[in-house]
Amino acid sequence: MRLELKNIDKSFGEKQVLKGVSFTAESGKAFGLLGRNGAGKTTSIRILMNVFPANSGEVLVDGSPIDYGKIKIGYLPEERGLYPKKLIIDQLTYFAELKGMEKKEAVKAVDFWLDRLDMTEYRNKRLDTLSKGNQQKIQLVTALAHDPQIVILDEPFSGLDPVNAILLKDVVKEQISKGKIVLFSSHQMSYIEEFCDSIAIINAGRVALHGDLYDIKRNYPRDRLVVHTTKPQQIREDFGSACTDGENGALMIQLADPGEKNAVMKRLVENFDIDEVKVFEPSLNDIFVQYAGEQV
Amino acid sequence: MKQFGTILKFELRGYMKNKVFVGTTIFMVIAIAIAMFIPNITAMFKSEDGAKDKSVMLIYAQDGELADLVRQYFEPAFPDYEVKLADGTLEDVKAQITAGSAECAFAMDSASSYTYYVNNLTMYDSNTAAAETLLKEVCRVTAMLQYGLSPEQAEKVMSVEIESNVTALGKDQGQNFLYTYIMIMALYMVILLYGQMVATNVASEKSSRAMEVLVTSAKPSSMMFGKVLASCIAGLIQLVAVFGSALVFYNLNKAAWGDNRIIASIFNIPVNLFIYMLVYFVLGFLIYAFLYGAIGSTASKLEDINTSVMPITFLFIIAFMVVMMSMTSGNTDNTLMKVCSFIPFTSPMAMFTRICMSTVPWHEIALSIVILIGSTVGVGFLSAKIYSVGVLLYGTTPKIGSIIKAVWKA
Numbered sequence: 027m028r029l030e031l032k033n034i035d036k037s038f039g040e041k042q043v044l045k046g047v048s049f050t051a052e053s054g055k056a057f058g059l060l061g062r063n064g065a066g067k068t069t070s071i072r073i074l075m076n077v078f079p080a081n082s083g084e085v086l087v088d089g090s091p092i093d094y095g096k097i098k099i100g101y102l103p104e105e106r107g108l109y110p111k112k113l114i115i116d117q118l119t120y121f122a123e124l125k126g127m128e129k130k131e132a133v134k135a136v137d138f139w140l141d142r143l144d145m146t147e148y149r150n151k152r153l154d155t156l157s158k159g160n161q162q163k164i165q166l167v168t169a170l171a172h173d174p175q176i177v178i179l180d181e182p183f184s185g186l187d188p189v190n191a192i193l194l195k196d197v198v199k200e201q202i203s204k205g206k207i208v209l210f211s212s213h214q215m216s217y218i219e220e221f222c223d224s225i226a227i228i229n230a231g232r233v234a235l236h237g238d239l240y241d242i243k244r245n246y247p248r249d250r251l252v253v254h255t256t257k258p259q260q261i262r263e264d265f266g267s268a269c270t271d272g273e274n275g276a277l278m279i280q281l282a283d284p285g286e287k288n289a290v291m292k293r294l295v296e297n298f299d300i301d302e303v304k305v306f307e308p309s310l311n312d313i314f315v316q317y318a319g320e321q322v
Numbered sequence: 323m324k325q326f327g328t329i330l331k332f333e334l335r336g337y338m339k340n341k342v343f344v345g346t347t348i349f350m351v352i353a354i355a356i357a358m359f360i361p362n363i364t365a366m367f368k369s370e371d372g373a374k375d376k377s378v379m380l381i382y383a384q385d386g387e388l389a390d391l392v393r394q395y396f397e398p399a400f401p402d403y404e405v406k407l408a409d410g411t412l413e414d415v416k417a418q419i420t421a422g423s424a425e426c427a428f429a430m431d432s433a434s435s436y437t438y439y440v441n442n443l444t445m446y447d448s449n450t451a452a453a454e455t456l457l458k459e460v461c462r463v464t465a466m467l468q469y470g471l472s473p474e475q476a477e478k479v480m481s482v483e484i485e486s487n488v489t490a491l492g493k494d495q496g497q498n499f500l501y502t503y504i505m506i507m508a509l510y511m512v513i514l515l516y517g518q519m520v521a522t523n524v525a526s527e528k529s530s531r532a533m534e535v536l537v538t539s540a541k542p543s544s545m546m547f548g549k550v551l552a553s554c555i556a557g558l559i560q561l562v563a564v565f566g567s568a569l570v571f572y573n574l575n576k577a578a579w580g581d582n583r584i585i586a587s588i589f590n591i592p593v594n595l596f597i598y599m600l601v602y603f604v605l606g607f608l609i610y611a612f613l614y615g616a617i618g619s620t621a622s623k624l625e626d627i628n629t630s631v632m633p634i635t636f637l638f639i640i641a642f643m644v645v646m647m648s649m650t651s652g653n654t655d656n657t658l659m660k661v662c663s664f665i666p667f668t669s670p671m672a673m674f675t676r677i678c679m680s681t682v683p684w685h686e687i688a689l690s691i692v693i694l695i696g697s698t699v700g701v702g703f704l705s706a707k708i709y710s711v712g713v714l715l716y717g718t719t720p721k722i723g724s725i726i727k728a729v730w731k732a
Contacts (some may be wrong), residue, residue: 039724039727072538072714075538077537077538077710077714078710078714099538101534101535101538103531103534103535103538105531105534106531106534107530107531107532107533107534108530108532108535109527109530109532110530112336116332116335120328120332121535121539123328124325124328124329124536124539124540125539126324126325165535168535
């Protein structure tokens, strides 16, 4: 399955929030939707979920307009919150029923997910008696219980302790391997890098960058080397201004031409005490800052 | 449709599990029960007290014959008093009253002139009014005797009675006033109470951010209609509980109420009036509840609800005042009422009042109901629209203008 947003425009009053947003996500893969606060991520997600219509543009599944009666979407909103005073089983069943499940299967699915997330003991408790992290896990059930084809997770890892983060990672991997479209939105780049094969960076209502994460990284000019060494001083003297300090005590060597990469590597290994030398690839963080950091 | 049913059930269960809702219902049923048992309770106290504690009314006159004549007339006319002739002087009489051994006294100068002495004159003291009627009779009889009529003849003249029958060909306002009053009061209370509940319900979903999941799971129209209908059903359940228990307790105490016409007539409401009452009640409730729901969706904090709902509450109170004033004036067919009985926001009260208290042609009733149903559905969908826009607006409460713009575009 292929989900496609095509040329989406959206204005609220005078303010144009989305300007021709397009991106594609495929099943069996995770897709990262990135952008700074207020860039238009949530608006894009809401249009995708048919909360309100776009002024122009289309949401397509496998090339034809999405049928919300058939395609089920699960959504974990960034602004978390359910009914604080109601029993967990009651409200989770209610949400699953709203998404079209029969009462019985809804209860069954909810119980399955409570068990999967180690939350069964809270089944008959009121939501406001739970800790924040546990409330978040409960909220995750509303996104997954009805077995949606598209799962949208907005900042899924915020507020989770490391153990719960691992649990959630497993769940997400499971969803991806089941062939679902998993759409991530997060500011925690490490998670996006870990899961997402392709990304779109939205900046001020436009898609600033879109594509396969591996390709994006590869397309950066391969003209810098990262060098780990025990004797940095000798290299600094040898390379002069081409050598600067990189991250984590590494040295960064700027090449005059990407073509001299192998020659320089060889020279380094032969002449100096080298632990590791590799071509510099930008982290997602660097890419994000570069594309989303410009003007808002 | 399935979604609507799910929401309706969920919301209704919310009401049934709400401690405040259940508590007030039980409280009202108990209050009604006590009210209905009042005649039995007072009867219990009365039988214990007996007749010995009647207050004393003194008759004082220089002329002993006059005093005795007055006493003869007063005794049967004041059954709650022990009517006695006063001994001693006027000062003694006053002393007895201040001391409390007598409650009041009539000091007669002549049959047509007296002074009434009482310790504390209460607001509802009708003794002088009654005494004057009696004294007029005394004077007339004395005069007739003086002009030579025999006591029997005088008696005959005094006891002439006029026979009369009143048949209301239209409506009996006195009788139906009560139904109108009950219906309008019930509607007033229920709309203000439940309207606020609907608004709070929507606003709390918004402030708890449950809305984020709800708007992506259910259609706004299902949400709005589900919520409002659930509150309407909850309101009706509460009313049925209260009036139903009133009926049960009334029947338990029927003997004690005896021939209390007011109470009896409440429970003997004509079927057609009852049906009109139900129709106008439900529609009136719904149209206002939709408005309250829409307003609730535009508030971003629960604290804002009270100020946000003010315009609707004013609208409703104005409608209430118009109807109440026309009702008490007795002229329910004035132009204002006629106009109001077709405007959807006032017609539930205005038209029902007119149906009860005057004769309204059937086509006017039909027109009013059709307009009301149409606008209730219209307001329902409009409020669903406002809801779908309003629930996603956080921050400051949006201005009416910007909501209208957003709804127009959506």
